[in-house]
Amino acid sequence: MSRTQGGGRHMDERDVRVRARGGSKPRTSNRPKHADAVEGLVTAVDRGRYRCLVDGVPVVAMKARELGRGSIVVGDRVGVVGDLSGRPDTLARVVRVKERRSVLRRTADDTDPVERIIVANADQLAIVCSLADPEPQPRFVDRCLVAAYDAGLEPLLCLTKADLGSPAPMVRLYEPLGLPYVVLSPENDLSDLPEHLTRHTTVFVGSSGVGKSTLVNRLIPGTERAVGGVNTVTGRGRHTSTSAVALQFGGGWIIDTPGVRSFGLAHIDPAEIVEGFPEIAEVARDCPEDCGHRPDSPDCAVRKGLAAGTLDADRVASLMRLLTSREGEEETTEQ
Known part of the structure; x- marks a missing residue:
């Protein structure tokens, strides 16, 4: 430190404290x-x-902090x-996630x-759909x-409430x-269902109110997954389960998920959506490149197959709705 002739204080570089960036400890990539x-599940x-x-x-x-925000x-x-x-009030750390x-x-x-x-490492998707209440x-x-095919899961359709509507x-x-x-x-007595679930990791997915959690409770007594009815005014199911949970069953696992009202497909390329309909995808291979399968699409093999009656009209209509909604042209909120 130095002073001026008048006794005033004169500052120089030695009076300035330099704070090290990032703290005093050097960063390390280790x-x-x-x-x-x-290993745990x-x-x-x-x-x-x-x-x-x-x-x-x-x-x-x-x-663990080193896992970041993944x-x-x-x-x-x-x-x-x-x-x-596993004792009460104890806490471990997840330090690694396997591929x-x-x-x-x-x-x-x-x-x-x-x-x-939604879930990882499943091999089967059980799509729960009620035949009535809700429709x-x-x-x-x-x-x-489409999501199941994209993920490489085998689909299984579970039609519930057959006492209220015909499955035909x-x-x-x-x-x-x-x-x-x-x-x-x-x-x-659910006798037909367990054989599809044994030794599989099956994800149960469905809209609210279709009986998904009720089905899980019947398969695994004592589970006590929350269940709910359907709003008589809107016809929509009430959300009950709020988080996914994996339950052991038949040498494998059942994963019950919360009910959803929409299943967006923004992450899936439109070409992959077509692949979700194998019988249509087979015909679509004869379409021109980048064919949109629209009524005004020239030389569209799908449209020709529809006109010839070799493709199911309801299936083609469903695919068209998915493609247009995927492009943001049509609202697709499920009830």
Whole structure:
């Protein structure tokens, strides 16, 4: 420090404190190896806490900071460290997420670019559709089928409330696909369903009020998944289950998901939507490149097949609705 002749204080560079950027410790790209991590299965996610099954013990864990902002979902296989006793008030850490074999995704609607991962590592999608109260929703089923094909999942159609409506129209609609299905009512014993679920990891998806959680409760007594009815004014189901949960069943897993009113496909390319309808996709291979399959599309093989009666009119109409809604031309909110 120096002073001026008048006794005043004169500042120089030695008087200026320089603060190191990022703190005093040097940054490093090294991350903990966590060689002691034990593999677990994420069975539920609730407000930043992950319920994992580790060596048969249910453990509550948080996500390690080094994993960043990436999502962890039900069905993920993860590496867990810390207190794995499962005792009350203990908390472990998820430090690693294994590569996913499959991912079931949706968007909020057909214009939303943000993908939402529903579950990971499933191999089957059970699409639950009621035959009445609420009425059947083929468009919703079609959307789920496209998502299943995109994710590489085998679809299974579960038609509920057969005591209130006939399954014949829905069965006839999906017969060309060879889609496996089961017809269910409160009176039957579900004997046809378990054989489809044994040794599979099956995701149950459906609109609110179709009886999805009721079905899960019947398959696994004591589960006590919340159930609800249908609003008599709007005809819409009431949301009951609020989060996905994986439940052991028949040497595999059932994953019950919250009811949804829309199943957006913004993350799927239109060409892949056509592939979700195999019998139409086979014909579409003879279409000109970038054919939109519209009434004014020149030399459209799909339109020719429709006119010749070799393609089902309802299936083609459903595909057209998906393609137009995917392009933002038509509102597609499900009831």
